[in-house]
Amino acid sequence: MEHTEVVLEVRNLVKRFEGLVAVDQLNFKVRKGRIHALIGPNGAGKTTTVNMITGDNPQTEGDVLFYGKSISKLPVYARANLGIGRTFQNIKLFSTMTVLENLLIGGQSKTTKSLLKYLANPRIAQKEEQQLKEKAEGILNFIGMYQYKDELVSNLAYGRQKMTELGRTLMGDPRLILLDEPAAGLNPSERKEFIDIIQKVFDQGVDMFLIEHNMDVVMNLSHDITVLNFGCKIAEGAPKEILENEEVISAYLGEGYRKQMKKEAEQNA
Ligand SMILES: Nc1ncnc2c1ncn2[C@@H]1O[C@H](COP(=O)(O)OP(=O)(O)OP(=O)(O)O)[C@@H](O)[C@H]1O
Ligand SMILES: [Mg+2]
Known part of the structure; x- marks a missing residue:
């Protein structure tokens, strides 16, 4: 070791x-x-x-x-x-948003490099958004959460909420x-x-x-x-x-x- x-x-x-x-x-x-x-x-x-x-x-x-x-x-x-990714002892999720939306927020810090770029070319933004969505869906699939992707976090059992938080952490690679x-x-x-x-x-x-x-x-x-x-x-x-x-x-x-x-x-x- x-x-x-x-x-x-x-x-x-x-x-x-x-x-x-x-x-x-x-x-x-x-x-x-x-x-x-x-x-x-x-x-x-x-x-x-x-x-x-x-x-x-x-x-x-x-x-x-x-x-x-x-x-x-x-x-x-x-x-x-x-x-370095983390999860919190007390879940920190947006409970009035869906599982997928929570993951998309987790992935944003990596792609939103320049707001100007988006304003100049909305199509780049659209493409990146699509890529981010595919990535989030892939992660949800991997952690067995795909079927819950459009559920509001507040409607999920506690275990599913914890899993959602792990998914959001994974969005940061x-x-x-x-x-x-x-x-x-x-x-x-x-x-x-x-x-x-x-x-x-x-x-x-x-x-x-x-x-x-x-x-x-x-x-x-x-x-x-x-x-x-x-x-x-x-x-x-x-x-x-x-x-x-x-x-x-x-x-x-x-x-x-x-x-x-x-x-x-x-x-x-
Ligand atoms: N922001 C803070 N201000 C003042 N004291 C704090 C703060 N955060 C933690 N403490 C104190 O520091 C000590 C360590 O707390 P910590 O939360 O790291 O413990 P822990 O090992 O995670 O405990 P648990 O198993 O209950 O989660 C405790 O005495 C706690 O009250
Ligand atoms: Mg603690």
């Missing part, structure tokens, strides 16, 4: 909110071809970390590197254009997607579908950074896990190691989890 290319690296990342150190001297590397999970208790600093990576809420100190280049001073759109609790609030069948789709996107060569509380999802998907507690990294490693790590069990997984694992191990023996 050590020799694979580093996609994302955070160095000595610190985020201070008034009177609170939300993330404290955080270091980790996300490697190519690995799904990297970030786990930890509520308030541990996971979303804050993602916001520093995307630029939505930049760091107080430290650096973020994408493919070896510092991006920590770039605005959000510039990082997105480099290939990300090389790395940061998923902030994609499976939260999903029922078991929606969860399974989401795992399959994330796996399918990953298989296309898109790297994944996953924040998730559901350990089923984490264990199913991730190759590497970083554990945060009160803004500090307390453990890092392969899923199996993390599950057996005493500090992770006491800070996050809990004794109940340990008992459950033991029971399952006995049943499988």
